[in-house]
Amino acid sequence: MDPAEGRRVLVAVDEGDESAHALRWCLANFAARGDTVLLLYVRAPPPTYSVLDATGPVGYMFAEEATAAVEGYSRQVADAVVEKAQKLCALHGKENGQMKVEVKVAVGDARSVICEMVDKLGADVLVMGSHGYGLFKRALLGSVSDYCVRNANCPVLIVKS
Numbered sequence: 001m002d003p004a005e006g007r008r009v010l011v012a013v014d015e016g017d018e019s020a021h022a023l024r025w026c027l028a029n030f031a032a033r034g035d036t037v038l039l040l041y042v043r044a045p046p047p048t049y050s051v052l053d054a055t056g057p058v059g060y061m062f063a064e065e066a067t068a069a070v071e072g073y074s075r076q077v078a079d080a081v082v083e084k085a086q087k088l089c090a091l092h093g094k095e096n097g098q099m100k101v102e103v104k105v106a107v108g109d110a111r112s113v114i115c116e117m118v119d120k121l122g123a124d125v126l127v128m129g130s131h132g133y134g135l136f137k138r139a140l141l142g143s144v145s146d147y148c149v150r151n152a153n154c155p156v157l158i159v160k161s
């Protein structure tokens with residue numbers, strides 16, 4: 001990393017208040033003038049249907065329509081989340097000096113995609129929020145932040161709500 005270029009700070013954002021809080025915290029306390037803030041939103045992969053899922057031609061056409069509707073909604077959610085995050089960055093930039101902001105939207109399992117994007121984007125640090133699940137929920141549902149702490153090839157900063 002060239003010190004004159006600043007750090008590349010990857011911030012994982014999603015629909016939750018926890019990620020917005022993590023972004024606000026990062027902008028106020030961590031990111032500095034000259035840094036590049038990389039906003040990453042990971043969309044879930046679209047559902048797939050096989051011919052066996054459909055009961056005849058009508059069922060298959062419905063599956064295509066349902067998939068298209070889910071995909072469209074997923075894109076709308078991604079656009080809204082990214083727009084909100086960009087507004088937070090712009091507001092912070094006006095108050096505290098400029099930093100570059102880049103946006104990436106990827107599709108896949110959030111845990112693995114975030115770790116892959118750390119490498120692909122050359123992130124110096126990964127910032128993410130935590131839902132604050134207890135031991136039982138975390139064991140049952142899994143934790144994106146726990147996975148990233150163990151598997152990302154850079155330091156990971158978890159911002160608790």
